[in-house]
Amino acid sequence: MGRLLTQDNWDKAREVKNFTDVLHQNLADRLTQAKRGIQEPAVSERRLRVEQLLRQNADPNALDRLGHTALFGAAYEGHPELVEALLKAGAQLDARDEQGFTALIYAANAGHLKVVEALVKAGAQLEPRNERGITACMLAANKGHLKVVEALVKAGAQLDARSEQGFTALMSASNEGHLKVVEALLRAGAQPHLKDVAGKTAFDYAREQGHLQIADVLKHLTGHGQKPPKP
Template structure:
């Protein structure tokens, strides 16, 4: 296993001490990509590793780097509904209106997966509810299609 694979293994398992030690020795690991194009920040965010996310940000992990599908860490946590990580990423300067390869923003993803708390949080931080995806749909269109009345009201 090479150092990037070892690093991602430690990330997935939430081995904070190992992650910190590897970052001190190899600071470039904070922005390395695995074979699927995931950055450490996207990977740790996806696995809800709050302490690891905070450590990566302290070690200058790029908050808006994308995976192979154009997803940022914020887009990834938006669909999972993790408000703690959403807050951390926003405070770290994440682009609240980042757009992936399908034209989805964090707000569209949060809406598609009925993540009301994340939708509220994104709107509080001025997420643009008028960005259309590649199909010409807005977040509210997804909320209406899926019958998410609370989110429809938030986006109206």
């Protein structure tokens, strides 16, 4: 049988939910606050309060107005100790929001290595895709989060996973000019010859965006300017 939903348990779940609301404030609002010098609520104090609530059997899977649990907020904001506490309390590791994002995708996109490592250690799916087929590794590569990309690859993430448009992590890093990420992906075995639905390779994106050093690295691997290899 499920946990008895007493008024006390409901109040605790709502407070965990409110904590998630705080963690998911609109980014534009945060930037506005920063410009005005307005200090945000003390997240560390709220974190301690949530940990206390979890010890009192609050529901770790309470949803906020965006359909997120506290785990999403902790992952997005980069609180590995809270992530571990939430998981220990029964938070759903691979829960998805309306866009198909998981806690791992949020953490990877934000570049929170320790959170990514905690989620991977807990057994998070490495290839969850959002509504556009984008993976955690693609987003980390897009943002240039080298250590996160390396951690995901080491854990077994698919190097050449494709989005709905055929985009790969290598294409994403090349398009954004992240040389070290490109080199790391290539060392791990990412395929530079792959093309997306537009018929473009990672080299094409690097060249179009003016990332000449990356384009030069990829040029020698893809044989641009030479006869293409036989199929």
